[in-house]
Amino acid sequence: MEATYISDDACERIIAGSLGADEHELMPVRWLVEDLQSLYNQPVPRAARALHPSTSARPAGSPGIGYSVTRTLRLWGLHPQED
Amino acid sequence: MDSGDNLDLALAAAQANAEWGWSGLYRNLAPSVTGYLRAQGAPEPDDLAADVFLQAVKALNRFKGDGAAFRSWLFCIAHNKLIDDSRYRSRRPVEPVGEPADDAAAPVGVEDEVMTHLAEDRVKSLLDRLTFDQRNVLLLRIIAGLTVEEVASALGKNAPAVKALQRRGLACLKREISAQTVSV
Numbered sequence: 001m002e003a004t005y006i007s008d009d010a011c012e013r014i015i016a017g018s019l020g021a022d023e024h025e026l027m028p029v030r031w032l033v034e035d036l037q038s039l040y041n042q043p044v045p046r047a048a049r050a051l052h053p054s055t056s057a058r059p060a061g062s063p064g065i066g067y068s069v070t071r072t073l074r075l076w077g078l079h080p081q082e083d
Numbered sequence: 084m085d086s087g088d089n090l091d092l093a094l095a096a097a098q099a100n101a102e103w104g105w106s107g108l109y110r111n112l113a114p115s116v117t118g119y120l121r122a123q124g125a126p127e128p129d130d131l132a133a134d135v136f137l138q139a140v141k142a143l144n145r146f147k148g149d150g151a152a153f154r155s156w157l158f159c160i161a162h163n164k165l166i167d168d169s170r171y172r173s174r175r176p177v178e179p180v181g182e183p184a185d186d187a188a189a190p191v192g193v194e195d196e197v198m199t200h201l202a203e204d205r206v207k208s209l210l211d212r213l214t215f216d217q218r219n220v221l222l223l224r225i226i227a228g229l230t231v232e233e234v235a236s237a238l239g240k241n242a243p244a245v246k247a248l249q250r251r252g253l254a255c256l257k258r259e260i261s262a263q264t265v266s267v
């Protein structure tokens with residue numbers, strides 16, 4: 001198998017997306033990092049439905065995600081704020 | 084104001100029981116927590132992410148630190164939940180049940196959907212080549228956006244150990260990508 005060594009500095013440049021022009025052999029790994037970031041950073045509304053199913057269907061002008069989350073937490077008796 | 088400032092403000096507000104504080108923390112961190120759990124292969128990442136935040140709510144009064152420390156602490160909870168969930172499932176295997184498609188996150192067209200699945204399959208097959216620790220370190224760095232020191236804190240390791248895992252993990256990925264390219 002091909003011997004591979006990547007220095008700590010090069011690791012940081014791969015993750016930060018700041019590879020130099022002479023580091024083209026590391027570009028495929030950088031592209032994989034970009035794929036990871038785009039595939040696994042979902043927008044909030046999808047995740048928010050795990051806490052409050054009606055979040056995605058809220059009408060304009062109604063309370064936002066934070067309201068739904070805290071309301072749900074409060075319903076479960078877990079939110080520290082009392083009202 | 085950058086996202087670090089926003090996180091600090093949201094944390095301070097949540098600690099003062101202000102509703103918008105939880106909103107800010109959730110909006111800021113839920114995508115990466117869910118993404119981290121999904122990339123680690125959690126069968127129900129949304130549910131597990133909700134558990135992570137509920138645990139954070141319950142334990143917030145014991146937390147000390149700024150927004151960056153909170154992020155690291157939250158991913159420490161996520162990591163522990165992931166391990167607990169994996170142990171629980173290994174003891175009580177269940178038959179998978181099909182779920183309706185998630186329309187909010189789904190790509191617009193069939194072609195986009197197919198391409199996304201292909202990309203995800205490829206990424207998962209590459210991640211499967213890593214050890215558990217290597218995958219953990221790389222996902223926390225790439226998806227969660229934690230620094231080496233924050234990953235070390237979240238996983239209970241020291242920074243040189245995290246750097247070594249990161250180095251070996253990226254080298255492994257480079258080898259695997261080269262091998263795939265040659266075989267195609």
